[in-house]
Amino acid sequence: xxxxxxxxxxxxxxxxxxxxxxxxxxxxxxxxxxxxxxxxxxxxxxxxxxxxxxxxxxxxxxxxxxxxxxxxxxxxxxxxxxxxxxxxxxxxxxxxxxxxxxxxxxxxxxxxxxxxxxxxxxxxxxxxxxxxxxxxxxxxxxxxxxxxxxxxxxxxxxxxxxxxxxxxxxxxxxxxxxxxxxxxxxxxxxxxxxxxxxxxxxxxxxxxxxxxxxxxxxxxxxxxxxxxxxxxxxxxxxxxxxxxxxxxxxxxxxxxxxxxxxxxxxxxxxxxxxxxxxxxxxxxxxxxxxxxxxxxxxxxxxxxxxxxxxxxxxxxxxxxxxx
Amino acid sequence: xxxxxxxxxxxxxxxxxxxxxxxxxxxxxxxxxxxxxxxxxxxxxxxxxxxxxxxxxxxxxxxxxxxxxxxxxxxxxxxxxxxxxxxxxxxxxxxxxxxxxxxxxxxxxxxxxxxxxxxxxxxxxxxxxxxxxxxxxxxxxxxxxxxxxxxxxxxxxxxxxxxxxxxxxxxxxxxxxxxxxxxxxxxxxxxxxxxxxxxxxxxxxxxxxxxxxxxxxxxxxxxxxxxxxxxxxxxxxxxxxxxxxxxxxxxxxxxxxxxxxxxxxxxxxxxxxxxxxxxxxxxxxxxxxxxxxxxxxxxxxxxxxxxxxxxxxxx
Numbered sequence: 001x002x003x004x005x006x007x008x009x010x011x012x013x014x015x016x017x018x019x020x021x022x023x024x025x026x027x028x029x030x031x032x033x034x035x036x037x038x039x040x041x042x043x044x045x046x047x048x049x050x051x052x053x054x055x056x057x058x059x060x061x062x063x064x065x066x067x068x069x070x071x072x073x074x075x076x077x078x079x080x081x082x083x084x085x086x087x088x089x090x091x092x093x094x095x096x097x098x099x100x101x102x103x104x105x106x107x108x109x110x111x112x113x114x115x116x117x118x119x120x121x122x123x124x125x126x127x128x129x130x131x132x133x134x135x136x137x138x139x140x141x142x143x144x145x146x147x148x149x150x151x152x153x154x155x156x157x158x159x160x161x162x163x164x165x166x167x168x169x170x171x172x173x174x175x176x177x178x179x180x181x182x183x184x185x186x187x188x189x190x191x192x193x194x195x196x197x198x199x200x201x202x203x204x205x206x207x208x209x210x211x212x213x214x215x216x217x218x219x220x221x222x223x224x225x226x227x228x229x230x231x232x233x234x235x236x237x238x239x240x241x242x243x244x245x246x247x248x249x250x251x252x253x254x255x256x257x258x259x260x261x262x263x264x265x266x267x268x269x270x271x272x273x274x275x276x277x278x279x280x281x282x283x284x285x286x287x288x289x290x291x292x293x294x295x296x297x298x299x300x301x302x303x304x305x306x307x308x309x310x311x312x313x314x315x316x317x318x319x320x321x322x323x
Numbered sequence: 324x325x326x327x328x329x330x331x332x333x334x335x336x337x338x339x340x341x342x343x344x345x346x347x348x349x350x351x352x353x354x355x356x357x358x359x360x361x362x363x364x365x366x367x368x369x370x371x372x373x374x375x376x377x378x379x380x381x382x383x384x385x386x387x388x389x390x391x392x393x394x395x396x397x398x399x400x401x402x403x404x405x406x407x408x409x410x411x412x413x414x415x416x417x418x419x420x421x422x423x424x425x426x427x428x429x430x431x432x433x434x435x436x437x438x439x440x441x442x443x444x445x446x447x448x449x450x451x452x453x454x455x456x457x458x459x460x461x462x463x464x465x466x467x468x469x470x471x472x473x474x475x476x477x478x479x480x481x482x483x484x485x486x487x488x489x490x491x492x493x494x495x496x497x498x499x500x501x502x503x504x505x506x507x508x509x510x511x512x513x514x515x516x517x518x519x520x521x522x523x524x525x526x527x528x529x530x531x532x533x534x535x536x537x538x539x540x541x542x543x544x545x546x547x548x549x550x551x552x553x554x555x556x557x558x559x560x561x562x563x564x565x566x567x568x569x570x571x572x573x574x575x576x577x578x579x580x581x582x583x584x585x586x587x588x589x590x591x592x593x594x595x596x597x598x599x600x601x602x603x604x605x606x607x608x609x610x611x612x613x614x615x616x617x618x619x620x621x622x623x624x625x626x627x628x629x630x631x632x633x634x635x636x637x638x
Contacts, residue, residue, distance in 0.1 A: 029582075036463055036496065134365055164364030164519045165623050166630060169579070176582055180565055193521070193621060196583050215584050230545070235509045251498070252505055254358070254528045254544055292522075 001026040001153060001184045002047060007056035009042050016042040018207040020056070024186055024200075029179055031198035031215075032188040033295075038204040040188040041081065044155050047186065048078035060153060077151030081158050083142035087131030091122050091141055094130055095148070102149040112148070120144040120174060136167020143174060154178060156187040160194065172197060192292045203295060210302050215291050222294040224248055227259040227267055231274075231281035240277055241270050249296050257281070260293055330355045330482055330513035331376065336385035337536075338371050345371040347536035348385065353515055358508050360527030361517045362626065368536040369517035370410070373486050376515070378402060390482055403432075405482040406475035414459045414471060420446065421455035424474055431478035441477065449473045449503055465496025472503060483507065485516040489523065501526050521623040532629055539629050547625050554578065554628040555594040556620045559587040559601065560613040567610045574604055578631055590624060 002024040009017040017039040024030045032040045045051045046058055049069040058065045060072045085094050095113045104112055117123040120140040125133065130141065139159055146154065154175075160168045172194070175185060187198070195201045196215050203211040211218060231237045234252040241259075242250045247270070248260040259270070267284040274281050332352035338345045346368040353359040361369045374380040376389055378398020386393070392400040414423050421442060428438045446452050449469040459467060468488060475483065485504070489497040501523070508514055508528075516527065524530050524544060531541040540551045561567050564585050571580045577591035591597065598615050605612050620628075 036465065136365070165521060165626055166364050169581075169627060172581065176568070179582070180569065191520075191522075193623065197581070199584050216586065235505055253525045256525075256545060 001028070001061060002186065003057075003059045003062075004043075004047070005057045007043070007046060007058055008054045009039075009046060009051070010054045015207050017046075020204075020207070020209050022202055022209060022212050024184060026184055027179070027182050028200065029175070029185045029187070029198045031195045031201040032186065032204060033190070033192065033195045033201055034204035035190075037206075039207040040204055041157055042207075043204070044078070044157050044186065044188060045080075048076055048155050049073055050078070074149070075151060076153045076155055077146040077149070078155045079142055079146045079157065079159055081161070083139075083145070085130045085138060085141060085145070088129065090127050090129055091133070092117070092126040094141060095145060098145040098148045104148060116144040116147060119147070119177065121170065134167070136163045136170065139163055139167070139171055140174065143171070147178070151183075153184045154186070156185065158188050158190065161190060168194075192290070192295065195291055201291075203298060205299060205302055211294075211298050218294045219289045219291055222289050222297060224260045224262060224289075224293070224297055225264045225266075226287050226289045226293050227261060227264070227270075227284045228287045229257050229259075229281045229284045230255055231257060231279060233279050233281075236277075237274055237279045237281055240279065241273055244270065244273065249293075249300065258287075258293075259284070260297060329353060330357070331359075331387070331389045331515060333372070333376070333387035334385055336372065336375060336387050337383050338368075338375060338380065339383045344536050346375070346382075349533070349536070349538055350385075351531055351538060351541065353513050355513050356508055356511050357529065358504060358514045358516065358527045360524050360530035361515065361533050362519065362521075362524045362530050362622075363517075363533035364519060364630075367533045369533055370486055372533075373407075373484050373515070373517065376401070377405070377407060377484065403478075404480055405484060406478070406480035407484045408468075408471050408475045408486065408488050410487045414467060414474070416460040417458065419456050419458055420451055420462070420470055423459060423470060424477060427474035428477040433478050438477075441479075445473045445476050448476075448506070450499065463496075465499065468496065468500060469503070472500065476507075481512060483512055483514045485514065487517055487519070489518070489520065497523065521621060521626065524622050532626055534630055534633055537633075539633055540625075544622060547622060548620055552620050552625045552628060553632050554590050554592045554620075554624070556618050556624050557589045557594045557598060557601070557615060558583075558618045559589060559605075559615050560585075561587070561605060562611045562613075563609075566608060567605055570604055570608050570610070571601065576600060576604075578628070588618075588624075590620075590628065592628075 005021050007017055007020040020043060032043060034040055046053050046065060049065045049072050052066055060075055063071045065072050086097065095116060099109050099113060117126055120143060122140060133141065160171055179185060189195060198215060200213060201215050202209050232255055234255050234257050237257055238250045238252050241247055246262045246266040248262060251258050264286055271284055329352040334350050335348045336346060337348055349372060363369055375382050376387060376394055378394055378401055388394060389401045390404050394401060424442045425438055449472055451466060451469060489500055504514060518524055529543050531538045540547060542551055564582060564587055568580060568582055568587055571589060576597050577589040577594060579590040581588050595617050601615060602612055
């Protein structure tokens with residue numbers, strides 16, 4: 001449905017996206033993940049025909065975004081990070097406005113809006129001013145407006161950022177409905193648990209795609225073992241072993257330590273090091289890797305190859321973890 | 324409660340705005356050097372609680388103390404000793420990093436002669452060394468948050484309030500901020516953090532779920548997942564996941580059935596007992612099941628199950 005080949009986008013001297021290539025299949029939920037400034041928003045904007053590529057070719061349903069922008073616009077619904085709702089209009093007035101904008105036929109309008117209100121669970125709030133909606137409801141209204149012209153492809157730029165967990169689940173419920181009706185979805189998100197909900201994810205870093213696969217495969221084919229232990233002295237325990245051989249990364253979460261090691265046998269030496277230094281910790285156990293673990297490793301590998309001033313501190317931190 | 328044995332406590336703290344109960348009899352305590360999380364959706368009462376603890380808002384009833392000082396009668400003393408990073412930290416965007424730090428040092432009454440040394444040390448800690456003369460408007464979101472933290476640390480507070488400190492900050496910057504928070508806790512600073520990011524809640528030593536002004540569960544992240552979970556999560560690996568999802572939703576066996584890539588998560592109070600029915604159902608519509616297993620819930624699963632329980636009881 002979407003094909004991206006060798007996409008680059010520069011703003012003056014800044015390279016926002018560099019030589020990006022991936023495809024999104026029809027009906028797929030595709031996640032774009034990566035830190036701020038990785039190029040996720042730029043990529044979505046190019047697909048949305050909101051900006052032209054510097055180089056490369058992007059097509060939606062075989063239509064070129066650079067040459068057939070108007071035709072592409074009919075196919076896509078683009079929800080930017082800051083979707084422009086009118087705060088002084090009610091929910092239903094906002095939807096009417098977007099119906100005008102998309103030239104929805106008068107005769108069908110009432111039915112269309114009723115359906116979108118029902119879909120977004122906003123029917124009972126239709127007379128509320130948009131500015132009095134919670135953040136989660138505003139996002140649902142924005143999604144409803146984006147779906148006004150029945151796009152086959154949804155492009156969503158961090159639609160759940162700053163949205164609370166309950167609203168987040170509801171929003172994903174709505175996306176699942178779009179998916180079940182055959183819609184293609186490209187969603188950028190900073191949340192890795194949301195990435196797990198996608199059929200495939202692309203991990204972007206500094207304008208490049210450094211991994212692109214089924215999240216489960218990325219987790220399972222990771223070249224490392226994940227160990228966990230409980231310790232009241234989690235920080236001391238972490239500092240003691242983060243430089244040790246075979247330890248790729250260590251993080252403390254409350255009194256839980258999570259270690260990425262090259263092989264499970266490292267547990268023996270780590271446990272011995274703790275014991276020798278009087279650190280009480282539970283036995284290390286092997287646990288299921290999470291997507292986050294896979295990404296930490298991939299980013300580490302990429303960052304170590306080509307450190308820049310911009311993420312100097314990130315690299316030095318990761319370096320010290322690699323030892 | 325002996326107010327000196329803990330860094331912070333509240334007892335039946337409540338705040339009513341006319342008919343609206345924003346905070347409803349909230350009692351909890353934060354130990355010295357502990358990172359304590361208040362986790363809840365928007366409007367649950369997290370920020371109102373922090374405002375009362377800072378003496379910015381008078382409680383309707385109940386009591387509390389921070390570092391042994393009463394939050395009502397000794398609010399000035401509390402504010403002098405704590406650092407506060409709010410959701411929208413007021414940095415001056417047209418001033419430089421150093422100028423912002425200097426300004427907050429002045430507000431907190433740091434002796435002027437001590438400021439340069441402290442600024443160098445704290446900016447180093449938060450990874451902004453060498454950027455003294457950078458304007459805030461040129462900083463990325465993650466760097467701004469770390470500057471906000473640096474400013475809140477100017478007077479070396481013993482207690483730190485972080486109100487959704489990482490809203491809108493990317494995962495790597497969030498991780499960096501949390502490393503700083505751990506370092507502070509290790510050096511003895513007690514920390515109360517509010518968040519609605521579940522992965523962040525995992526970083527706390529202990530946390531409380533807050534919903535509609537009430538604490539609905541409390542414990543370490545691990546306890547929350549193992550002891551406090553009111554439902555089970557079953558992970559189903561099968562082909563034709565879309566068809567399976569539709570079938571399972573239509574059967575109404577679970578509170579929630581959601582797609583996770585090619586996998587399905589089904590959540591319900593007796594999900595474990597329903598595994599065989601799931602197998603039968605999926606078999607009858609020709610979906611090939613590879614595996615079904617009960618998995619450790621995410622903190623968010625636990626949280627949502629709790630909220631469902633509260634909502635059901637309210638009805």
